[in-house]
Amino acid sequence: MPRRKRLRKIVAPPGFKGYRPFGNTSRNSGFIELLYEEYEAIKLADYDLLNHQEAADLMGVSRPTFARIYESARRKIARAFVETKEIRTFYGNAWMNENWYRCLDCSAKFTIPLNLPEKTCPLCKSVHVELIA
Amino acid sequence: MKTAITSTGNHLDSEFDLRFGRAGWFCILDEDTGKTSFIRNEQINASHGAGTRTVEKMMELGVGKVISGDFGPKAKELLEKFNIQMIILEDEQLTIKEIIKKIQN
Structure with missing residues (x-):
């Protein structure tokens, strides 16, 4: 039995349901699930330009956990770009602040x-x- | 602006109801005129979705503030979305009249 995931605090959900590639040269190959906390991690680190410790404190998780969420978010987005997949947002383990x-x-x-x-x-x-x- | 207060009965001396979706009655106070009216809650015995439907009722009535003892997670989310102010009072001994007096002071 794995340890339960603590809920990650997010300030606001993303203002979109997803992103879809256009002008695909290959056929559409499905979608990836971007969780709300992953969106929040990208926003805090790369849009609000906080360091990981500040961002982790805001989301109510430890710095290593924040780093894992952030890494997972970047990898998902990279995969969506390279494999021309849609990005869809899902609730995940978040709670609204x-x-x-x-x-x-x-x-x-x-x-x-x-x-x-x-x-x-x-x-x-x-x-x-x-x-x- | 209109304020809804959850009530156990349908007159001003009734005690405040700590529940939101399954409150007995709602006292609707018009803060500009000071007039009150009581509305029976049809969701009191609903097995599910009482909070959600009560929020819809509040929207219909044009309520801007709700005073209750607690709000369920779905009701909270909806009230927040519709910009309705939530006020939690933990004192169940209060009567509706006393709460209204507090607001009008």
Whole structure:
């Protein structure tokens, strides 16, 4: 029985369902599964330019585990390029990073949706709120 | 904006319900006018999908905030997607009236 995989924290899922090669010279040869955490690893390391330790901390995994996820992501993308395969995204072992806040005055817990800019308690309007990690 | 509060009964002295998808009633408060109305939850005995259908109901009613004791994983994901604010209160002794008073202060 292998050890269970810890869930990897991701900030947002990819904004696409997949990528498909066009102008193929060979016939379409299937697809590869890119997991959400692999997409997140590529994004953190190569788009946000974080080092592996910072990226690992953000995803809630150890640095070696982050390196493995990142390596797996790069290899999958390379395979898709060389073998002209489609890339499709799958949920994998991820969980969304929801932001929950706690009001220090009335101890209510709440989320702040993206369309609300202010960080105040929705119940007692207090500005004394803290982010629950 | 409208706020939904999960309730065990259909009047202002009813106690707050800690469940979301299987709450007995929903108190819909219109924060601009202060008017309240109660809606019976049809999903109370649903064997599955209560949370999802309740979120759909909230969308239909144009609710922007929901106050409950806990939200299931599917309900959470949907509420987040539709930008509905979730508020968790852990005190089940509160009545609907007391919660409304808190909001309006």
